[in-house]
Amino acid sequence: MSDNVVFKSKTDTDDRNSSSEKLGESVENILSAEQKDLSGGASLMRELLHGMSAVIHMWFFCWFGSNVTTQSGDVFLAAYESNWYDKSPQIKNSLRMIITRAGRPVKVKAGLIGAIDLPLFATIVRTAYSYLTLLIQMNEF
Structure with missing residues (x-):
């Protein structure tokens, strides 16, 4: 019986970490932009709805x-x-x-x-x- 072992290079894990960091930054940017947009009439509209x-x-x-x-x-x-x-x-x-x-x-x-x-x-x-x-x-x- 042979075991299938997958070796991961350091660049594979680095790519995954960097992509998850980019995703986290994107979510933060979207949320902060959404909060900025709700500062005026959009906030009033949201409350009315x-x-x-x-x-x-x-x-x-x-x-x-x-x-x-x-x-x-x-x-x-x-x-x-x-x-x-x-x-x-x-x-x-x-x-x-x-x-x-x-x-x-x-x-x-x-x-x-x-x-x-x-x-x-x-x-x-x-x-x-x-x-x-x-x-x-x-x-x-």
């Missing part, structure tokens, strides 16, 4: 919560408006339990905040706008 994405993210959760609540109310109406009187006694009992449970709509809740729905989103946006105007007024003095 970040804020808008947070608002859209929050709206999505609130819309989902409202949608779940609406559709759970539709279960009650669909069961009540079905032709339950033509069904067997077992199905009538099942529909009675469905109607009883669906009488109270399902709500998506988050701890002490309460129900996550579109009215909560409107309250959050209104409160954030109030705080923003207060901070702007305090900054003017």
Whole structure:
């Protein structure tokens, strides 16, 4: 059995080290150029995009919560408006339990905040706008 041994010359390892150093320097140059570019309007644009994405993210959760609540109310109406009187006694009992449970709509809740729905989103946006105007007024003095 022969062992395949690969001998590396000093120039091979030096080339790899120098290429990794060049890569590191390139990354540092890109990052420092990016920080310099963000000093003006680009920084403002980045902050606005970040804020808008947070608002859209929050709206999505609130819309989902409202949608779940609406559709759970539709279960009650669909069961009540079905032709339950033509069904067997077992199905009538099942529909009675469905109607009883669906009488109270399902709500998506988050701890002490309460129900996550579109009215909560409107309250959050209104409160954030109030705080923003207060901070702007305090900054003017």
